[in-house]
Amino acid sequence: MILAVVWLTKATTGRVGRWSRGSGAVGGGPYAGPVPAPKVAKKVAEPEPPKPDTSLVRRARKMDRILAETYPDAAAELDFTNPFECLVVTVVSAQTTDRRVNAASPALFAAYPTPEAMAAAPREHLEQLLGPLGFFRAKTDSVLKLSQALVENHDGEVPRTLEELVKLPGVGRKTANVVLGNAFGLPGITVDTHFGRLARRFGWTEETDPVKVELAVAALFPKRDWTMLSHHLIWHGRRRCHAKKPACGACPLARLCPSYGTGPTDPEVAEKLVTTQGPA
Numbered sequence: 001m002i003l004a005v006v007w008l009t010k011a012t013t014g015r016v017g018r019w020s021r022g023s024g025a026v027g028g029g030p031y032a033g034p035v036p037a038p039k040v041a042k043k044v045a046e047p048e049p050p051k052p053d054t055s056l057v058r059r060a061r062k063m064d065r066i067l068a069e070t071y072p073d074a075a076a077e078l079d080f081t082n083p084f085e086c087l088v089v090t091v092v093s094a095q096t097t098d099r100r101v102n103a104a105s106p107a108l109f110a111a112y113p114t115p116e117a118m119a120a121a122p123r124e125h126l127e128q129l130l131g132p133l134g135f136f137r138a139k140t141d142s143v144l145k146l147s148q149a150l151v152e153n154h155d156g157e158v159p160r161t162l163e164e165l166v167k168l169p170g171v172g173r174k175t176a177n178v179v180l181g182n183a184f185g186l187p188g189i190t191v192d193t194h195f196g197r198l199a200r201r202f203g204w205t206e207e208t209d210p211v212k213v214e215l216a217v218a219a220l221f222p223k224r225d226w227t228m229l230s231h232h233l234i235w236h237g238r239r240r241c242h243a244k245k246p247a248c249g250a251c252p253l254a255r256l257c258p259s260y261g262t263g264p265t266d267p268e269v270a271e272k273l274v275t276t277q278g279p280a
């Protein structure tokens, strides 16, 4: 009987029907094609700094060495004596000059020297102290919230990591890097308007987004150079490589800068554009 069935199948289909090993069929039903692979969640890639070519690294580091010789006193131009003051002056320096902040900050810290004192400060008095800096209502709001967050979440201490700093109210990545580099001596690249402009003029990056500029420049320099590099570029941007009329004819980077000629190249004309005074 069995032989008869096998014979009959072969006779009608031309082959002996049976489940092949690994066909994927289960439970004796008909073969329905391969079983799809289980879905695996894709890992979200962390942004990685682009790999720069060696000649760019060499040129960038040479430019920074020249800037270090040109501006041996380069440092933060805001005055502060501890991490809390550094954080506050950096936050209130938005949309104003360092010189104005330096004029206003002694009275501010004499009245409210700690996060606890500033968190409890009467708003009207803070507004009066911050008045000369413009946007004083918003700035008062910022320093009050900032001080309250330091008291409530950090026992009145300024945190020492980028991740914690950027969670504080009113503190962005730029401010966090200023604090890391200048108050704690930890590596930090400060991409302000000068830094971004110069990094692009130098041909170090074409990025315009500050975080991308930071990553691109970070890939060119060892971490130990990051803080001073920031000062060098900011000083050069304030004194020679101005946004509108850079002093190309009086620039020590002229031979290495792809943007040479953006400003006057005549040495006498260019020299008049160089500013030598302290904080802007």
Ligand code: SF4
Binding pocket: 201, 240, 241, 242, 246, 247, 248, 249, 251, 252, 253, 254, 257, 258, 259, 260, 261, 262, 263
């Ligand atoms: S050569 Fe001109 S554009 Fe280049 S860094 Fe000097 S001042 Fe700036």
